[in-house]
Amino acid sequence: MEEKVMYIGTVCELTGLSERQIRYYEERKLIFPNRTKGGVRKYSFEDVANLREINRSLKDGFRTFELRSMLDKRSHGGRKL
Template sequence: MSSNYKDKKVITIGVISELTGLSERKIRYYEERKLIFPERSSGGTRKYSFGDVERLIDIADKMEDGMQTFEIRRMEQKKMKNSELRDKMLRGQLNAAFNLRK
């Protein structure tokens, strides 16, 4: 089995719409606003993952709470930067603790 089934992009937009309660148009809008990133099949069909389902529900909740798409995108970018920084710090601490070199 793959490393994480939640990351496999295998679900079509129609199924995503049923799972999330969001219209296909709204899902495509979130993609246009760079909030969700489906893969495309060779025929151009959008493919989503279970992680994308969770992400779409989170986006819809934030929108319902009055947030704008640019605010959600900014929050996600900040979260990614913090995650990258945390990973660098952890690698540095491990390298120092075990006297490792790159």
């Protein structure tokens, strides 16, 4: 539960990812940024870490739906490994 304080441009700098990639991962339910009243996305440092993990997994051959199902298992089973 970290604080959602960064805009997408900052997240791009920290992760090296494009805005397109970050928004797409959200569309696939892999990350959940907050929104300002105006609709602007806000991310936490935890989101940044997750984004790196997601991108790395995709490079390793995983698909977004696979990553999503892995997230579901984590939140259910309680085991992380």
